[in-house]
Amino acid sequence: MAWYYYINGGNQGPVELAELQRLQERSVISLDTPVWTDGMADWAPFHTTAAAPATTGPTQTCAECGKLFPESEMLQYENSWVCATCKPIFFQRIKEGVAPKGTFVYATxxxxxxxxxxxxxxxxxxxxxxxxxxxxxxxxxxxxxxxxxxxxxxxxxxxxxxxxxxxxxxxxxxxxxxxxxxxxxxxxxxxxxxxxxxxxxxxxxxxxxxxxxxxxxxxxxxxxxxxxxxxxxxxxxxxxxxxx
Ligand SMILES: [Zn+2]
Known part of the structure; x- marks a missing residue:
């Protein structure tokens, strides 16, 4: 079955179901990414479709890109969760001494x-x-x-x-x-x-x-x-x- 997904402001696809799932594992698409296949009335977030992994478990929002991912595919740093794609940028910021998004230490x-x-x-x-x-x-x-x-x-x-x-x-x-x-x-x-x-x-x-x-x-x-x-x-x- 041909699946389409919506990222970077455009429709992508068609891809096979297995490829769609692989894209999500590689964090190219997130659980929030709108997807569509023949038979669906409208586009829907990936995680609401039968194509999403069965054992999603708890999810978190990535502190960098703001997309939703399963915790199992993410990395936790202090109070922030980061997806696989954003991990390099996130740690680059920390190395440069820039507080990553969502981890401000607010002045008292x-x-x-x-x-x-x-x-x-x-x-x-x-x-x-x-x-x-x-x-x-x-x-x-x-x-x-x-x-x-x-x-x-x-x-x-x-x-x-x-x-x-x-x-x-x-x-x-x-x-x-x-x-x-x-x-x-x-x-x-x-x-x-x-x-x-x-x-x-x-x-x-x-x-x-x-x-x-x-x-x-x-x-x-x-x-x-x-x-x-x-x-x-x-x-x-x-x-x-x-x-x-
Ligand atoms: Zn991210």
């Missing part, structure tokens, strides 16, 4: 909080000094009633611009602010990759939102299984331990 709220305070402290120092200098020099120039308009604009620009630049520059360039670096934590995408400047910018503004709602956006990290604050949810980022 305590570490994030200390990083937050450290960044806040750094920003107070960076922004207060120029503000004092501007205010002081205006006073020295003999202005008695309030600051001249250019000095006020400069102060507002410093108070808003420096924190934005600080957050976006460090997160976009290094994946972490100095406070986060100090605490050895970093911001990554859901795939574990570095965040772009665009995402860092989005996250900066989302973070303001987290703070505006009485810091509830920050507190959300407490009850999120992936320790995501509101701004992490909006920007699909995770805060993880840098050397994990």
């Amino acid at each position: 709220i305590g570490r994030r909080f200390i990083a937050f305070i450290a960044d806040w402290f750094a920003l107070v120092i960076i922004t207060v000094i120029p503000v004092i200098l501007i205010g002081g020099s205006s006073a020295l120039l003999g202005r008695r009633s309030g600051l001249p308009i250019y000095a006020s604009i400069a102060i507002i620009a410093i108070q808003w611009g420096i924190p934005a630049f600080y957050e976006i520059f460090f997160v976009g360039k290094f994946g972490a602010t100095p406070g986060k670096m100090l605490m050895k934590i970093k911001i990554v995408t859901a795939e574990g990759d570095r965040v772009s400047y665009a995402r860092a910018t989005g996250r900066y503004f989302a973070r303001i939102l987290s703070g505006l709602i009485l810091y509830i956006g920050f507190l959300m990290a407490f009850w999120d299984p992936e320790k995501r604050a509101l701004h992490d949810r909006i920007c699909n980022t995770r805060v993880v331990v840098a050397d994990a």
Whole structure:
């Protein structure tokens, strides 16, 4: 009987039943792969058909490709299961020190909080000094009633611009602010990759939102299984331990 299977965005086949089963053993197709043969009303996942191995036993989702496989054909590494095809990529990632998908070590709220305070402290120092200098020099120039308009604009620009630049520059360039670096934590995408400047910018503004709602956006990290604050949810980022 001729079987067809659907992988990489296209129909493959026809193949004989034995070949189809061999493809699954070699992880070319997974138990989730849609298959079809004459007599079937529609395409169906391989594991729901009579062609699937009788003794499937427990199945797991591959941490790399996200497909379903029988445990017996997979390899377990810490909390992750990996299929035969993905095994080389998976261990390559580990060798390179990149946390494999699904095995993030999320930064604790305590570490994030200390990083937050450290960044806040750094920003107070960076922004207060120029503000004092501007205010002081205006006073020295003999202005008695309030600051001249250019000095006020400069102060507002410093108070808003420096924190934005600080957050976006460090997160976009290094994946972490100095406070986060100090605490050895970093911001990554859901795939574990570095965040772009665009995402860092989005996250900066989302973070303001987290703070505006009485810091509830920050507190959300407490009850999120992936320790995501509101701004992490909006920007699909995770805060993880840098050397994990
Ligand atoms: Zn896989």
